[in-house]
C-alpha cells in the first residue's frame with residue numbers, strides 16, 4: 001500500500017554541509033531528514049585535511065583580503081563547539097592539533113618581515129625559536145623561520161561520527177530507485193512531500209538541480225591529486241610558504257594504531273598534480289619533501305595518492321570563492337560550503353532563509369522511512385588506498 005509522508009525539509013548529501021545543517025534543523029525543531037547516496041562523511045569532507053582555517057594562510061599575500069576576513073571567526077565557533085559550549089555539542093571529536101605551523105626559507109621571510117610584525121598578524125601567529133619548535137624543525141639544517149598559527153586541526157572521522165550521533169535516526173540511504181521532484185521524493189511505494197529541499201551533495205548538486213528543472217546556480221570543480229606517505233614519521237601539521245597565497249605544501253598527519261603516522265600532502269602540489277599519474281605524483285611528493293625538509297629520512301616510507309574534486313560555486317576565471325555559498329531558489333536551497341570550516345555559517349544561513357520564507361517547524365511521523373536503511377560511515381583516504389609503494 002502506498003504511503004504519503006510529510007516533512008519540513010529533506011537534505012541531500014551527508015558531508016559536512018548536510019550533517020551540520022541537519023543537526024541545527026533538528027535542534028530548532030524542524031522535521032528534517034537527510035538522504036545520502038554513498039556513505040556518511042561525504043566525499044570531499046572525509047578526504048579533507050581537517051584544518052579549521054582562520055584566514056592566516058590567505059593573508060600571506062601581504063594584505064588582509066576578503067577570504068581572510070570572512071573566515072576569521074570560524075576557529076572560535078569551532079573551539080566553542082568542541083568544548084561543548086557552542087551551537088552544537090561536538091565533544092568527542094578528536095583534535096589532532098591545537099595549532100598548525102608555518103615555515104619558510106630565510107630569503108622568503110626577509111621580504112615579508114614587516115607584514116609578519118604587523119598588528120593584524122601578531123594576534124594570529126607567533127614565531128617559535130629553539131626548543132619551542134616541533135622536533136623536526138630543531139634540526140640544525142633548518143635555516144628558515146617557523147610560526148605557530150592559532151588554528152586547530154580535527155580528526156574528520158571523529159567529527160563525522162559525532163555529527164552522526166547528533167542527527168540520530170534522521171539519515172537514510174538514497175537508492176537508485178528514488179525520484180526527486182521540486183516538492184519531495186518518491187521511493188517505491190513511499191512519497192515524501194517537503195516544504196524545502198536542501199542540496200548539499202557536493203559535485204552532485206549539478207545533477208540534482210537538473211532533476212528538479214533548475215539551471216542555476218552553476219558549479220566549478222577544482223581537481224586535486226593528494227599524496228600520502230606512512231612510516232615512522234613525527235606528527236606534523238604545517239604549511240610551507242611559497243610565493244603565492246596557496247602554500248607550496250600543506251602537511252597534516254594522522255596517528256595509526258601501530259604507532260606509525262600517515263602524512264597527507266596538499267597545497268600547491270595537489271593542485272598541480274591533476275595531470276600526473278600516481279607514480280609521477282609520488283615522485284613529485286618525494287622531490288618537494290627533499291627540497292623543503294632535506295634532513296627528513298625518506299627511507300622505509302610507503303607512498304600512495306588519491307584524487308578528489310573540490311566542488312564550488314562558479315567564479316570568474318575559476319578562481320577560488322572567498323566565502324561559502326548558500327542560495328534559495330523557490331523550494332530548493334543549494335549549498336557549497338567551499339571549506340569544512342564554513343559549515344557553521346552555512347547552517348546559520350539556511351536557518352535564516354527558512355525563517356524569512358516563513359517555514360515553521362512541525363512534528364511529523366517519519367518512521368516508515370526507516371525501511372530505506374542507513375548508509376555506512378565513510379572511510380579515510382589512507383584506509384581506502386589499495387596500493388602503497
Ligand SMILES: Cc1cc2nc3c(=O)[nH]c(=O)nc-3n(C[C@H](O)[C@H](O)[C@H](O)COP(=O)(O)OP(=O)(O)OC[C@H]3O[C@@H](n4cnc5c(N)ncnc54)[C@H](O)[C@@H]3O)c2cc1C
Pocket residue numbers: 012013014015016017018035036037038039040041042043044045046047048049050051052053174200201202203204208224226266308309310335336337338339340341342
Ligand atoms: C583534499 C581536500 C582537502 C581539504 N582540506 C580542507 C581543510 O583542511 N579545511 C577546510 O576547511 N576545508 C578543506 N577542504 C574543503 C572541504 O573539505 C569541503 O569544502 C567540504 O568538505 C565540502 O563538504 P560538502 O558537504 O559540501 O560535500 P561532500 O563532503 O563532498 O559531501 C557530499 C555528499 O553528497 C553525497 N551525494 C552525492 N550525490 C547524492 C545524491 N544524488 N543524493 C544524496 N547524496 C548525494 C555524496 O556521496 C557525499 O556524501 C578540503 C577539500 C579537499 C578535497
